[in-house]
Amino acid sequence: MNSERLTRALAGILGADHVLAAEICASYAIDDHVPKAVAFPGDAQELAEVMRFASSEELSVIPWGSGTTIGLGGIPARVDLVVGLTRLNRIIDHEPGDLTATFQAGILLREVQAALCRSGQFLPFDPAGCERRTIGGILATHSSGPWRHRYGTARDLVIGIRIVHADGAITKGGAKVVKNVSGYDMNKLYIGSLGTLGIIVEATFRLYPLPDVERTWIAAFPTGDAAARALTQILHSTIVCTRVELLSTIAAQSACRQAGCDVPAGAVAAALSVGGVPEAVETQIAAIGTLCRREGASAGCLVEGSAQTILWKTICDFPSTSDDRLSWTTLKASVLPTQVVDTIRHTDALVGRLGLESAAIAEAGCGIIRLHWTDAQSPAASDPLSIAKGITDLRGWITDRGGSLVILSAPPAIKTATDVWGPVGNALPLMWTLKRQFDPKGLLNPGRFVGGI
Amino acid sequence: MDKSRIVRELAALVGRTWVISDPDELAVYECDGLTFLEKARPDVVVLPDNTEQVVEIVKLCGRERLPIVPRGAGTGLSGGAVAARGGVIIGLNRMNRILEIDLANQRAMVEPGLVNIALTQAVQDDGHYFAPNPASQAASSIGGNVAENAGGPHCLKYGTTTTHILGLEVVLASGEIVRFGGKTQDRPGYDLTGIFTGSEGTLGIATKVIVRLLPRAEAVKTLLASFRAINAASEAVSDIVAAGIIPAALEMMDRHIIGALEAWLRIGYPKDADAVLLIELDGPAAEIEAQANQIKQICVRHDALDLRIAGDELERALLWRGRKGAVAAVGRITHDFYLQDGVVPRTTLPRVLREIEAIAKRHACVIANVFHAGDGNLHPLICFDSRREGELQRALAAGAEIMRLCLSVGGSITGEHGVGIEKIDCVPLMYSPDDLEAMRRVRAAFDSDSRCNPGKLLPTPRSCGDTNITYRPHRIEREGLAQRL
Numbered sequence: 036m037n038s039e040r041l042t043r044a045l046a047g048i049l050g051a052d053h054v055l056a057a058e059i060c061a062s063y064a065i066d067d068h069v070p071k072a073v074a075f076p077g078d079a080q081e082l083a084e085v086m087r088f089a090s091s092e093e094l095s096v097i098p099w100g101s102g103t104t105i106g107l108g109g110i111p112a113r114v115d116l117v118v119g120l121t122r123l124n125r126i127i128d129h130e131p132g133d134l135t136a137t138f139q140a141g142i143l144l145r146e147v148q149a150a151l152c153r154s155g156q157f158l159p160f161d162p163a164g165c166e167r168r169t170i171g172g173i174l175a176t177h178s179s180g181p182w183r184h185r186y187g188t189a190r191d192l193v194i195g196i197r198i199v200h201a202d203g204a205i206t207k208g209g210a211k212v213v214k215n216v217s218g219y220d221m222n223k224l225y226i227g228s229l230g231t232l233g234i235i236v237e238a239t240f241r242l243y244p245l246p247d248v249e250r251t252w253i254a255a256f257p258t259g260d261a262a263a264r265a266l267t268q269i270l271h272s273t274i275v276c277t278r279v280e281l282l283s284t285i286a287a288q289s290a291c292r293q294a295g296c297d298v299p300a301g302a303v304a305a306a307l308s309v310g311g312v313p314e315a316v317e318t319q320i321a322a323i324g325t326l327c328r329r330e331g332a333s334a335g336c337l338v339e340g341s342a343q344t345i346l347w348k349t350i351c352d353f354p355s356t357s358d359d360r361l362s363w364t365t366l367k368a369s370v371l372p373t374q375v376v377d378t379i380r381h382t383d384a385l386v387g388r389l390g391l392e393s394a395a396i397a398e399a400g401c402g403i404i405r406l407h408w409t410d411a412q413s414p415a416a417s418d419p420l421s422i423a424k425g426i427t428d429l430r431g432w433i434t435d436r437g438g439s440l441v442i443l444s445a446p447p448a449i450k451t452a453t454d455v456w457g458p459v460g461n462a463l464p465l466m467w468t469l470k471r472q473f474d475p476k477g478l479l480n481p482g483r484f485v486g487g488i
Numbered sequence: 489m490d491k492s493r494i495v496r497e498l499a500a501l502v503g504r505t506w507v508i509s510d511p512d513e514l515a516v517y518e519c520d521g522l523t524f525l526e527k528a529r530p531d532v533v534v535l536p537d538n539t540e541q542v543v544e545i546v547k548l549c550g551r552e553r554l555p556i557v558p559r560g561a562g563t564g565l566s567g568g569a570v571a572a573r574g575g576v577i578i579g580l581n582r583m584n585r586i587l588e589i590d591l592a593n594q595r596a597m598v599e600p601g602l603v604n605i606a607l608t609q610a611v612q613d614d615g616h617y618f619a620p621n622p623a624s625q626a627a628s629s630i631g632g633n634v635a636e637n638a639g640g641p642h643c644l645k646y647g648t649t650t651t652h653i654l655g656l657e658v659v660l661a662s663g664e665i666v667r668f669g670g671k672t673q674d675r676p677g678y679d680l681t682g683i684f685t686g687s688e689g690t691l692g693i694a695t696k697v698i699v700r701l702l703p704r705a706e707a708v709k710t711l712l713a714s715f716r717a718i719n720a721a722s723e724a725v726s727d728i729v730a731a732g733i734i735p736a737a738l739e740m741m742d743r744h745i746i747g748a749l750e751a752w753l754r755i756g757y758p759k760d761a762d763a764v765l766l767i768e769l770d771g772p773a774a775e776i777e778a779q780a781n782q783i784k785q786i787c788v789r790h791d792a793l794d795l796r797i798a799g800d801e802l803e804r805a806l807l808w809r810g811r812k813g814a815v816a817a818v819g820r821i822t823h824d825f826y827l828q829d830g831v832v833p834r835t836t837l838p839r840v841l842r843e844i845e846a847i848a849k850r851h852a853c854v855i856a857n858v859f860h861a862g863d864g865n866l867h868p869l870i871c872f873d874s875r876r877e878g879e880l881q882r883a884l885a886a887g888a889e890i891m892r893l894c895l896s897v898g899g900s901i902t903g904e905h906g907v908g909i910e911k912i913d914c915v916p917l918m919y920s921p922d923d924l925e926a927m928r929r930v931r932a933a934f935d936s937d938s939r940c941n942p943g944k945l946l947p948t949p950r951s952c953g954d955t956n957i958t959y960r961p962h963r964i965e966r967e968g969l970a971q972r973l
Contacts (some may be wrong), residue, residue: 459676
């Protein structure tokens with residue numbers, strides 16, 4: 036179907052105001068693939084109608100939230116239609132007494148937090164780029180940030196979900212209660228499925244009360260090993276941290292400086308938050324400080340109030356776009372907590388040989404490391420093939436140790452040269468069977484998920 | 489089916505000792521913790537020792553087109569471990585080894601037959617524990633906990649079983665061994681660990697389970713408050729949560745339970761207590777000290793008759809004694825009871841409790857309540873006497889009404905016991921045909937012939953993959969108490 040007919044047909048469903056034609060779709064390109072049209076349904080029913088149309092015409096559909104993490108995933112096999120979810124941006128329901136709320140998928144996390152904050156509550160999501168993220172995007176990509184240390188991820192926080200399927204059927208999973216074992220836990224299936232099984236249009240969450248006070252201790256360590264020793268002790272202690280972040284040299288300089296904490300050149304930093312009643316926060320922060328000093332921390336800062344907000348926002352948004360080091364490639368390594376420092380060290384050495392720099396931000400207690408590879412001198416000069424080889428080598432090293440390495444974003448030239456997801460294990464055929472059950476025509480995000488799903 | 493040949497073949501796989509085919513011995517397996525609904529005897533029970541034997545058994549059942557029913561300790565409360573359509577029960581009790589404890593990374597790998605409490609016992613000297621603690625934890629197996637996504641009093645703060653499962657080794661109906669998740673988190677691909685957990689044995693047989701271990705909290709504080717009116721107790725619950733406190737446990741018992749406990753254990757609750765709240769806090773000592781003070785004030789504000797705080801482990805056990813004995817105590821006031829498991833949003837508790845009271849009146853029965861108030865998970869115990877004509881029917885009818893009530897306020901028909909055979913016909917009350925179709929697709933992807941635990945979780949088969957199941961109306965349907973939609 037040509038673009039003009041497609042646009043006309045979609046306008047018939049949604050109204051002309053809510054459809055973009057091909058010539059102005061360039062900003063919705065996915066890995067340089069420009070869609071034939073972009074549609075913005077106003078509710079689940081309209082989206083269902085768009086899906087029935089797409090299904091009958093066998094058009095591929097790419098769901099789009101804020102576009103922040105559209106870089107995640109393999110190069111799409113086909114891009115016909117982008118479905119933008121920004122009009123599904125309402126708070127459906129918030130019952131403070133139940134600590135639950137239901138949001139439409141296109142709402143921005145910033146707006147969610149602002150609304151919840153008025154009741155002294157929050158949704159503990161702080162993934163990279165958090166302010167600009169949509170709820171649906173966070174769920175589809177299973178994004179997480181420092182708070183996962185204490186609160187888990189979407190898989191722990193979503194209690195109900197609403198999906199528009201490839202054939203236009205609208206289904207729900209779960210309920211508005213925090214405990215529910217009726218039928219399969221369908222929420223789990225859609226979270227992190229990158230829109231390949233259905234499009235998330237609504238989700239219900241369990242919420243948390245904002246702590247009375249929250250403070251962060253930043254400790255600078257001369258070596259990663261010293262930091263690792265301190266973190267291990269803290270993770271095995273009775274101290275309850277809300278965030279346990281390890282920042283490699285470059286990230287430490289950038290983030291800590293913003294928060295007004297000077298970190299010596301060449302040092303790595305650990306940032307640990309504790310929330311709760313003031314007296315408990317104070318004793319725990321003091322204990323963290325003592326432990327860090329004993330393991331050789333060369334400096335420490337207590338960060339609270341607006342400086343604390345800035346610190347975590349900087350970590351969330353790292354590397355900032357105003358930074359002169361623009362990220363080339365962002366990766367997510369998942370390893371065991373005891374392997375975090377080794378993995379960062381190994382990455383630094385490997386990347387150094389490629390003439391690049393790597394900044395690492397890690398949820399140390401979870402073993403999740405976000406790696407940003409940059410070329411400070413001249414990004415254009417970097418050879419995508421050598422970067423791709425670097426990723427493959429690092430992935431080999433990590434998978435040998437039981438972990439995984441995923442490309443979060445990279446230029447198409449790199450994605451073409453190496454697998455975005457890496458090995459999936461022997462359940463891949465089962466995943467393909469699931470995909471065929473849910474989307475037999477292969478319309479949803481084709482080619483972007485693991486193993487070419 | 490040539491049973492004696494199948495028994496011989498199974499014996500060749502696992503040894504004759506581990507195959508049960510004698511009718512009297514099979515009687516043990518005709519039900520699980522759900523004892524009063526229909527019973528079903530398996531054709532054979534087989535007790536494998538390792539994954540390879542499970543694979544061979546599953547392949548044999550595949551060739552013979554026999555249903556396979558995984559079973560752990562058989563403590564489930566919804567009939568999930570019953571061979572509803574006959575076939576082979578695969579008992580996983582011998583596969584109870586702890587394969588790895590990685591304390592440095594706070595993980596363990598265990599076999600499914602391991603009894604829940606045994607894992608905590610293995611790591612407690614190192615200051616760790618396995619968080620899911622269903623009431624059955626001294627008997628139930630971790631594989632069973634995975635199958636049912638078991639809850640328990642502490643899941644308000646720490647989440648249900650699914651939160652603590654990182655990976656699985658699963659034998660599919662095809663006999664294939666597949667690995668989901670792993671020791672590290674966020675492995676690429678669909679969250680098969682998540683969808684498998686709580687699937688009640690319908691997607692395959694877990695043969696290894698990788699779990700998270702948690703470090704023990706610095707301190708624990710247990711409080712017990714009695715109230716003159718159940719409404720006051722409900723409001724206290726709301727206020728505790730509104731104050732931003734998430735207790736490790738927040739349990740409520742009503743006057744029927746209190747009466748039954750007093751008659752049996754003489755715990756010494758105040759005479760005019762209409763409701764008792766058991767509140768447990770854990771965490772940093774300074775934190776729970778402050779929270780306990782807040783809770784005290786809240787209870788006083790709601791005219792608590794009595795407030796006790798456990799000072800040590802012994803007193804803590806004493807305060808828990810009533811809660812732990814609650815279900816057993818009901819046996820003192822009734823010949824039989826039907827234990828329900830609905831969930832409602834916490835804010836609807838006062839209204840829902842009033843309506844349950846009305847349901848009890850309508851059906852002229854006693855409904856005692858002991859429940860996880862913090863997460864709105866009700867456990868109404870509907871009392872009846874199976875020896876008297878029509879009483880079971882009345883109890884089932886009251887149970888169905890309670891389920892409808894839970895759904896009418898946005899809740900669920902089961903919070904932790906599962907669907908099993910008990911609630912299979914009530915599932916359509918909660919999910920539309922399209923919702924169920926999505927679940928059937930999951931089932932079809934894992935087990936296209938529906939040979940894993942048929943007759944559980946998913947109501948009346950529609951898809952062609954399910955055709956080898958013959959439909960039998962559930963008892964509550966036969967008795968005209970519920971209808972298929």
